[in-house]
Amino acid sequence: MDQQQLREQIVKLIDQNKIGTLATVKNGKPHSRYMTFSNENLTLYTPTDIETHKVEEVDENPNVHILLGYDGEGFGDTYVEIEGKASIEKSEELKQRLWDDNMKMWFDGPHDDNYIILKITPDQIRLMNKKGEPPHTLEV
Numbered sequence: 556m557d558q559q560q561l562r563e564q565i566v567k568l569i570d571q572n573k574i575g576t577l578a579t580v581k582n583g584k585p586h587s588r589y590m591t592f593s594n595e596n597l598t599l600y601t602p603t604d605i606e607t608h609k610v611e612e613v614d615e616n617p618n619v620h621i622l623l624g625y626d627g628e629g630f631g632d633t634y635v636e637i638e639g640k641a642s643i644e645k646s647e648e649l650k651q652r653l654w655d656d657n658m659k660m661w662f663d664g665p666h667d668d669n670y671i672i673l674k675i676t677p678d679q680i681r682l683m684n685k686k687g688e689p690p691h692t693l694e695v
Contacts, residue, residue: 561693562597565680568624568635569594575623577601577673579612579641585620586612592623592675593653597695599637599675600644600653604661606669613641619675633684639677639695646672 556564569592578587588609590601599621603609613619617640624634644650647665649672654665662670677695 556691558693561682561691565635565682565693566594566597568633568682569597569599572624572626572634575621577609577675578620579609580616580618581608581612592621597677597680599639599677600649601673601675602653602655602658602662603671603673604669605643605671609673610643610671613643613673617641621675631684631687633682633686636681636683636690637675637677638679639675642674642676644672644674 573591573593574589575592576587577590578585580586586608590603593600619639619641621637621639622634623637625632650670651665653672658670664670679695680693682691682693
């Protein structure tokens with residue numbers, strides 16, 4: 556599979572699976588939680604509150620790992636593993652663009668000071684369990 560085909564398959568899978576796990580590093584160990592993700596050209600964004608452990612963890616160590624796509628139908632489900640670096644984004648334009656009214660239960664609106672975005676810039680993405688094939692790695 557060439558890199559363009561791989562990229563297209565990865566983008567499709569990410570766009571179809573908005574919920575996944577985000578693992579940060581806490582005291583030298585992985586710490587995972589479910590998050591919602593938006594994709595823009597393989598850069599992922601996830602909203603969060605500035606007063607959360609994940610923000611502290613990203614401040615201390617920006618290395619993160621994301622899993623998206625496994626839908627629980629059994630062995631062989633296709634998913635992606637994303638290794639990357641997270642940064643904290645407070646841009647009003649970005650917060651407005653990524654705002655969803657479903658977030659009203661946590662934030663007063665897109666201008667809420669506690670509402671921030673974690674931006675994940677991938678280093679590599681692996682497409683896993685593609686019809687029994689070995690993993691395919693996209694270097695980003």
